Amino acid sequence: MIGTLLIKCPDSKGVVASVAQLLFGFGCNIISSDQFSDIAADMFFQRVVFDYSDMLVGPGNTAVLERGITEVARKYSMDWRVSYSTKQKRMALLVSKLDHCLYDLLIRVENGEMENCTIPIILSNHPDLEVVAKRFNIPYRHLPITPKDAASKAAQEAAIEGILEEEGINLIVLARYMQIFSKDFCDRHWRHTINIHHSFLPAFEGARPYHRAHERGVKVIGATAHYATSDLDCGPIIAQDVTHVSHRDAVPDMVRKGRDLERTVLAKAVRWHLQDRIIVHDNRTVLFE
Structure with a gap:
């Protein structure tokens, strides 16, 4: 079960670490991560692909994961969206x-x-x-x-x-x-x-x-x-x-x-x-x- 998380927010320290720690804390495995900082616009962009098959709260309970993402997003003024391979x-x-x-x-x-x-x-x-x-x-x-x-x-x-x-x-x-x-x-x-x-x-x-x-x-x-x-x-x-x-x-x-x-x-x-x-x-x- 694969999820893809897209985020954009003002560029600041700790965003990458916070996202990685969140996914790790839920038992997800990051498959790939790509990021870009637009220096002129002072904006940060990231795409994270992760495996949530072994998520601690159960792979069917993605709503709990999304609440966790929401908390991180609030801290960094982050716009985000997540999609799942199980949803065509x-x-x-x-x-x-x-x-x-x-x-x-x-x-x-x-x-x-x-x-x-x-x-x-x-x-x-x-x-x-x-x-x-x-x-x-x-x-x-x-x-x-x-x-x-x-x-x-x-x-x-x-x-x-x-x-x-x-x-x-x-x-x-x-x-x-x-x-x-x-x-x-x-x-x-x-x-x-x-x-x-x-x-x-x-x-x-x-x-x-x-x-x-x-x-x-x-x-x-x-x-x-x-x-x-x-x-x-x-x-x-x-x-x-x-x-x-x-x-x-x-x-x-x-x-x-x-x-x-x-x-x-x-x-x-x-x-x-x-x-x-x-x-x-x-x-x-x-x-x-």
């Missing part, structure tokens, strides 16, 4: 009409590349990709939107909220979902909503980035996975990658190369989130690779 994460995929990221994630989950997660639902504003969901035996919900109709958009978003709650979703992946959520929705969910943007942000945010990149004659194009805040394409960046292009590449060539990047960058970001390797601070991410 439930991931919802949101899509529109493009299927490349959807296929890639479904295959990776089916092959066991994405640890400790399941996909109970695929949601879309179009019916086109239901055939893909059927191939993987995953329920598909078509929730249409009437263009430029605010009431339709609000109703669709409310339906999404209901499904997320009903399915117990704790990770939302926008796998080329081409709709913008309301500020209220983003404020509730951004910490567990990952979007893939087909550009190397902050360059070419918004729509049609490959076309604009082609017009500018860029020599590299990229893809960016980030948490989806209410500021469009400005959320904390999780993963990015680039590939070279030349004057010989037309827009379709750039789109093809870009989609290859989108698959791998999104998969990497999702995997890191599932493995609890990311801490967000001031719209930036600390990533424990």
Whole structure:
């Protein structure tokens, strides 16, 4: 039984020792520990992976352990969260009409590349990709939107909220979902909503980035996975990658190369989130690779 503890707090002496002593006192065995001190921000970040199979209060009594963590957290003004390998994460995929990221994630989950997660639902504003969901035996919900109709958009978003709650979703992946959520929705969910943007942000945010990149004659194009805040394409960046292009590449060539990047960058970001390797601070991410 494996637990993962993520913490951030003002940098101070004794944090590492206190966390280690706490886990030792409960009979847990630390498997790995990684830490980072941001000197400029005077902040400390740590990821601790521990085995709690032989916990003195019993491995099923994690609430007692969490009360102990709370006491340490109070002493150091610490933000923290802990996850357990026995609790599988439930991931919802949101899509529109493009299927490349959807296929890639479904295959990776089916092959066991994405640890400790399941996909109970695929949601879309179009019916086109239901055939893909059927191939993987995953329920598909078509929730249409009437263009430029605010009431339709609000109703669709409310339906999404209901499904997320009903399915117990704790990770939302926008796998080329081409709709913008309301500020209220983003404020509730951004910490567990990952979007893939087909550009190397902050360059070419918004729509049609490959076309604009082609017009500018860029020599590299990229893809960016980030948490989806209410500021469009400005959320904390999780993963990015680039590939070279030349004057010989037309827009379709750039789109093809870009989609290859989108698959791998999104998969990497999702995997890191599932493995609890990311801490967000001031719209930036600390990533424990």
